[in-house]
Amino acid sequence: MSQRDDFQPKWKLLLKWGWLSFAVFILMAPTFYTVYISFNELGFGAKYYNFTFQWYENVFSDKQLIGALGWTMLLALITLPIVIPFGLLSAKLYKQSTQKVWIVFILLSPLFVPADILASALLVFFKNLNKFFTLIAEYTGIYSLDTWFDLGIMTAVIGLIVYTLPYVFVVIMITMARYRNEQTEAARDLGASAWRAFWEIEFPQIRAGVFSACAFVVILTFNEYTRTSLLKGGFDTFTSVLISQMLNTGMSEESYAMASIVSLVAVVIVSAILIVTAIKTDELEKKTRIVKEPNK
Amino acid sequence: MIIFFVLPLLLTVVWSVFERTMFWMEPAFTFFSYENFFFSSRLENFLSSMFHSSISVVCAFFIGFPIAIFIRRRVRKVAQHRVMLLFILPFMVSEIIRIFALRPILSRNGVVNSFLMDMNLIDSPFSIFVFTPTGVVIGEIVSFLPFMIFSTFLALEAIPNYIFEVCADLGVNRRRMFKDIFLPLAAPGLFAGSVFIFVNGIGIALIPTILGGPGSVNAGLIATQAIIALDFPLAMAVSAIMMFTLMGLLYLGHRLFNLTKLLEPIS
Numbered sequence: 356m357s358q359r360d361d362f363q364p365k366w367k368l369l370l371k372w373g374w375l376s377f378a379v380f381i382l383m384a385p386t387f388y389t390v391y392i393s394f395n396e397l398g399f400g401a402k403y404y405n406f407t408f409q410w411y412e413n414v415f416s417d418k419q420l421i422g423a424l425g426w427t428m429l430l431a432l433i434t435l436p437i438v439i440p441f442g443l444l445s446a447k448l449y450k451q452s453t454q455k456v457w458i459v460f461i462l463l464s465p466l467f468v469p470a471d472i473l474a475s476a477l478l479v480f481f482k483n484l485n486k487f488f489t490l491i492a493e494y495t496g497i498y499s500l501d502t503w504f505d506l507g508i509m510t511a512v513i514g515l516i517v518y519t520l521p522y523v524f525v526v527i528m529i530t531m532a533r534y535r536n537e538q539t540e541a542a543r544d545l546g547a548s549a550w551r552a553f554w555e556i557e558f559p560q561i562r563a564g565v566f567s568a569c570a571f572v573v574i575l576t577f578n579e580y581t582r583t584s585l586l587k588g589g590f591d592t593f594t595s596v597l598i599s600q601m602l603n604t605g606m607s608e609e610s611y612a613m614a615s616i617v618s619l620v621a622v623v624i625v626s627a628i629l630i631v632t633a634i635k636t637d638e639l640e641k642k643t644r645i646v647k648e649p650n651k
Numbered sequence: 652m653i654i655f656f657v658l659p660l661l662l663t664v665v666w667s668v669f670e671r672t673m674f675w676m677e678p679a680f681t682f683f684s685y686e687n688f689f690f691s692s693r694l695e696n697f698l699s700s701m702f703h704s705s706i707s708v709v710c711a712f713f714i715g716f717p718i719a720i721f722i723r724r725r726v727r728k729v730a731q732h733r734v735m736l737l738f739i740l741p742f743m744v745s746e747i748i749r750i751f752a753l754r755p756i757l758s759r760n761g762v763v764n765s766f767l768m769d770m771n772l773i774d775s776p777f778s779i780f781v782f783t784p785t786g787v788v789i790g791e792i793v794s795f796l797p798f799m800i801f802s803t804f805l806a807l808e809a810i811p812n813y814i815f816e817v818c819a820d821l822g823v824n825r826r827r828m829f830k831d832i833f834l835p836l837a838a839p840g841l842f843a844g845s846v847f848i849f850v851n852g853i854g855i856a857l858i859p860t861i862l863g864g865p866g867s868v869n870a871g872l873i874a875t876q877a878i879i880a881l882d883f884p885l886a887m888a889v890s891a892i893m894m895f896t897l898m899g900l901l902y903l904g905h906r907l908f909n910l911t912k913l914l915e916p917i918s
């Protein structure tokens with residue numbers, strides 16, 4: 356994996372790999388520790404370690420939690436078909452545009468705006484929109500308008516779209532970077548419609564990025580707390596149940612188990628994506644090598 | 652994005668000069684919320700959270716920048732992205748879980764203190780790791796370090812290999828290479844990473860809530876507490892201040908380093 360520097364002693368290289376591994380370990384340590392404690396019958400701080408699935412059984416028999424899981428999944432399923440096409444269109448627009456600064460500014464700024472600040476601004480914005488639509492409903496007599504921006508699924512989904520779009524944009528951009536636009540031009544020259552050129556030529560080549568973006572959206576929806584908790588209205592999501600348990604009763608063994616479930620699912624999905632991408636890249640490189648150097 | 656991101660943030664400026672009512676706010680033109688912010692202990696808290704965030708930025712630079720340089724220079728081209736992806740894993744685990752799990756790790760009877768005592772390195776457990784500003788800084792580094800590594804690596808990736816080869820041929824030493832090649836060419840990435848850590852450090856309420864103890868307050872916490880107290884104009888004033896801080900920093904960064912360069916390797 357390493358690119359050796361002729362003047363660099365081996366121990367220095369090992370030291371640098373050690374530093375990198377240590378950083379990854381420190382970043383992952385809270386997750387590992389949560390998983391470790393979640394399997395201990397005696398919980399946190401105990402002198403002995405007795406392996407058990409008891410806390411997971413408790414979690415899965417908790418009706419409130421199962422309900423929250425359902426709501427979170429619903430949010431993810433509604434967000435996905437909206438944010439993925441947006442991300443695709445934004446990435447295509449970015450590639451073709453000459454005004455890249457503004458597109459980047461608008462699409463990536465949500466990454467920089469702290470969750471609490473954006474959530475507060477959106478909350479007040481929705482409350483004002485609600486008042487505005489109530490006024491319109493009173494004047495027009497169309498009373499279905501006055502509940503449009505009540506805090507609920509729609510407002511939570513809007514918050515999630517604003518939150519996840521930058522990630523979707525970046526992931527799709529990375530895969531789109533490898534795509535050569537000449538292929539679309541060739542397809543169009545041969546008479547294919549814009550949609551057919553996209554669907555049959557471009558999409559199969561950026562499919563991996565689109566699916567990775569889908570996985571990221573689901574994971575981010577399950578991990579999100581601040582925006583969703585302020586904008587969701589009456590129902591509970593997975594993280595809101597988790598946080599209320601953590602803040603009200605401290606980290607109980609069930610909390611560790613719940614946190615472990617979310618973390619492990621995220622880690623497994625992301626690892627699977629990374630492994631599949633690595634294998635595919637290797638295969639592609641092998642094919643390119645064979646085409647370039649057929650005699651070797 | 653313009654309707655549901657840009658507009659609400661811009662409107663915070665308008666709402667911040669509204670007058671507070673019992674449960675909501677009404678149109679007016681008053682700077683009471685700003686006075687409420689600037690002439691109270693909130694300003695002190697805000698400045699102290701800025702100071703802690705600055706420390707986190709410096710720590711993230713010293714930890715993250717060498718890692719980004721190492722991946723760019725010493726890891727084979729094919730494997731560079733895979734190594735970078737290792738830092739995506741912690742990013743994909745909920746920030747709340749990671750921060751909450753730091754409590755038992757860093758507490759008096761936590762893993763770190765137990766390890767140090769078992770190794771006979773300390774006689775009594777440290778109590779500075781949680782419910783102190785140190786805890787907040789540790790939380791910020793654990794939460795945001797990957798972003799410093801990503802953005803710096805993206806900037807370094809745009810440097811063509813021949814620059815390193817020419818430097819090697821001319822016998823440029825490591826210190827000079829760092830000062831004259833890595834630092835100036837990675838500047839857009841370093842700036843973007845630093846702004847991200849700095850702004851989120853002063854804006855994310857969860858870190859001081861969970862790791863900072865009772866006296867630890869930042870702008871995000873002030874805004875959420877104001878919303879809980881139904882003081883919407885104050886929450887909007889804090890949001891507006893944060894937005895101007897962020898916009899100012901991004902504008903400055905863009906003028907100095909052209910931040911769009913960061914996306915060149917992936918576009």
